[in-house]
Each structure stands twice: as structure tokens, then as C-alpha cells.
Amino acid sequence: MAFELPALPYTANALGARGMCQETLEYHHGKHHQAYVTALNTLLESKPEFHGKSLDEIIKASHNKPDLVGLFNNAGQHWNHSFFWNSLSAHGGVIPETLSAKIVQDFGSVDAFKEEFRKAATTQFGSGWAWLVLGKDGKLAITKTANASNPLAEGHGKALLTVDVWEHAYYIDFRNRRPDYITNFLDKLANYEFAAARLKDA
Numbered sequence: 001m002a003f004e005l006p007a008l009p010y011t012a013n014a015l016g017a018r019g020m021c022q023e024t025l026e027y028h029h030g031k032h033h034q035a036y037v038t039a040l041n042t043l044l045e046s047k048p049e050f051h052g053k054s055l056d057e058i059i060k061a062s063h064n065k066p067d068l069v070g071l072f073n074n075a076g077q078h079w080n081h082s083f084f085w086n087s088l089s090a091h092g093g094v095i096p097e098t099l100s101a102k103i104v105q106d107f108g109s110v111d112a113f114k115e116e117f118r119k120a121a122t123t124q125f126g127s128g129w130a131w132l133v134l135g136k137d138g139k140l141a142i143t144k145t146a147n148a149s150n151p152l153a154e155g156h157g158k159a160l161l162t163v164d165v166w167e168h169a170y171y172i173d174f175r176n177r178r179p180d181y182i183t184n185f186l187d188k189l190a191n192y193e194f195a196a197a198r199l200k201d202a
């Protein structure tokens with residue numbers, strides 16, 4: 001069974017007023033994410049040992065395996081982008097009480113959380129991702145991963161929220177101003193309802 005590009009959980013023009021325009025979403029979802037899914041399916045054709053495996057299983061089994069770099073990169077990018085679409089919302093930026101209480105408990109304040117997230121996302125050199133995770137110690141933490149990697153592969157705990165810091169994610173809307181893209185994400189786009197639901201299920 002081939003992997004498929006998931007539909008966006010909103011229309012492509014839904015986030016324009018909040019700093020992510022239709023052209024960005026159409027290219028990012030319809031071209032970039034689709035290319036990762038297509039490449040993943042093509043690579044799997046010659047790897048019958050992975051047939052029937054879940055995406056999570058493929059990511060864990062191919063992580064840090066030099067002969068499976070292509071498989072890991074495309075599987076990771078499929079997972080990461082699917083998660084990223086859910087990390088955005090046309091009503092983003094509002095932190096539910098359940099999550100803000102946990103943020104205050106573990107980071108000291110919402111501002112301290114945002115500052116740490118902003119720092120991780122802006123200092124990830126080159127391409128990658130920044131994440132809010134629920135660590136294995138039960139505390140919220142910020143992590144960053146390079147290229148296609150993610151908390152699942154790195155054993156960072158359960159992912160709650162992510163932002164894509166590859167240039168293709170922000171170049172149309174913010175050009176080279178990654179810090180402005182991150183601040184806009186945290187204040188206007190981040191789907192904290194999604195993160196709170198993931199935290200509740202943990």
C-alpha cells in the first residue's frame with residue numbers, strides 16, 4: 001500500500017491573513033511534500049522488507065543507516081510535513097489553559113517558552129525543524145533536528161508541535177527573515193489546540 005499525500009486540514013488560502021500565503025502552501029504541500037511522498041514510494045518498490053511497515057517503523061528502522069539515507073529522508077519528511085500541517089491553524093496563537101499551565105510549570109512563563117523555541121528555530125543551521133516535545137521525564141522541552149530528522153527518530157519524546165525552518169517554508173512570505181517567520185508562527189499560526197490535545201493523550 002503506497003503512502004499518500006494527506007489533504008491540508010484547511011484550504012490553501014486559509015492562512016494568508018496570518019502570514020502564510022496561498023502560494024507558499026500550494027508549493028510547500030502540493031510540490032515539496034508530494035515529492036517526498038512520491039520518492040518514498042519509489043524507494044520502497046525495491047525494498048520488500050519494508051512492505052507493510054508503518055511510517056513510524058520505517059523511520060526508526062532507517063535512522064542512522066548509511067545505506068538507507070534516502071529512505072529515512074523521504075519517510076522523515078513525509079512524517080514531519082504531515083505533522084506540520086496540523087501544527088498550523090487559521091485561529092492559531094491562542095494557548096489553551098491546560099497547555100499554558102504546563103508551559104508555565106516547565107519553562108517558567110509563556111514568554112520564556114517562546115524565547116527558547118525562537119532561539120532553537122533560528123539557530124538551527126541550514127535546513128531542519130524545531131519542536132515542542134513532551135520529554136521522557138514528563139517535562140516539556142524544545143528540541144531542533146536537522147534536515148529530515150524528528151523526535152521519533154532521535155528519541156526526544158513525544159512531538160507536540162513543530163515548525164519547518166527549511167527556506168521553502170518561509171521564503172515567499174518572509175524572504176530571508178527566518179526570525180520574523182518564527183515569531184509570526186508562535187504568535188499567529190501555531191495550533192496550540194493540537195499541541196494541547198497531543199499532551200492530553202500522552
Ligand code: MN3
Nearest residue numbers: 032164166169
Ligand atoms: Mn518543508
